[in-house]
Amino acid sequence: MIFIIAFILAVTSSTHDTIPTAIENYKHVKSYQATLKSEANTSSTEIKYYYKKPGFVRMEFIKPYKGAVLVYNPTTKKVRVRPFRFLKPFVLTLSPGNKLIRSPTGHRIDESDIGILLQMVQKLQSYGKTERLGQETIGNKKTILMSVKGEGESTIDGIHKYLLWLDEKTLLPLMVSSHNSKGVLIENVLMDDLQINIIFPEDFFSL
Numbered sequence: 001m002i003f004i005i006a007f008i009l010a011v012t013s014s015t016h017d018t019i020p021t022a023i024e025n026y027k028h029v030k031s032y033q034a035t036l037k038s039e040a041n042t043s044s045t046e047i048k049y050y051y052k053k054p055g056f057v058r059m060e061f062i063k064p065y066k067g068a069v070l071v072y073n074p075t076t077k078k079v080r081v082r083p084f085r086f087l088k089p090f091v092l093t094l095s096p097g098n099k100l101i102r103s104p105t106g107h108r109i110d111e112s113d114i115g116i117l118l119q120m121v122q123k124l125q126s127y128g129k130t131e132r133l134g135q136e137t138i139g140n141k142k143t144i145l146m147s148v149k150g151e152g153e154s155t156i157d158g159i160h161k162y163l164l165w166l167d168e169k170t171l172l173p174l175m176v177s178s179h180n181s182k183g184v185l186i187e188n189v190l191m192d193d194l195q196i197n198i199i200f201p202e203d204f205f206s207l
Helices: 002-011 019-026 114-125
Strands: 031-040 043-052 056-063 069-073 078-082 092-094 128-138 141-150 161-167 173-179 185-196
Touching: 019 114, 114 128, 114 141, 114 161, 114 173, 128 161, 141 173
Parallel strands: none
Antiparallel strands: 031 043, 031 185, 043 056, 056 069, 069 078, 078 092, 128 141, 141 161, 161 173, 173 185
C-alpha cells in the first residue's frame, strides 16, 4: 500500500521529481536481491547481489571470476572473499577499500547498495536539473525515466549525469547509467529480477 500511495503522489507532483519519493520508499525496504549486469568501457560484469540492512552484502560472481563470492559485514567492517569455488576452505579477509575487490569503476562493496546510489543522485540534484523524460519498459516492467544532470560541468565523484529507470510501482531503480561532463558513458547497470524484502537464512552473509 505504501508504494501505491507514494506513486500516486509522485505522478501528481507538479515537478514530476520522483527521486524524493524513491528515497522515501527505500526506507521501507529491509532487504533485496537482484542480478546486476554492468557495462563500463570495455569491461562487463554480472553478479548475483544480495543486501540486508543495515549494510550486509553478498556478491556471487557469474562473470568474470565465475564462482567467486564476496561477503561484507557492517559490524566488523570486513570483507570475506572466497575467490575460487573449487577451493571453498580458502577464504581471505580484506578491507572494503582494498583495490583487489573494487569494481572496474572504483565502487566499494560497502557503498554498492541502492540507498547509496539514491544519495549520490540526490547530491547531484542539488547542483543541477532534474527532468522526467517519460516511460519505458525494462524487461516486462514499466518504468519512469528520470534524468539528473549537474549544472554546467559540475560533478559528484566524476558523475555529471544520471539516467534512472524507476519501477513504476515501487519507484526503485531497475537500470541506471552514469555519464561524465563530456557525455561519455561511465557505467550502465541493469538490476535484473529485483525482489525486495527477502528473508535470508541466518548465516547467509557469512563465509
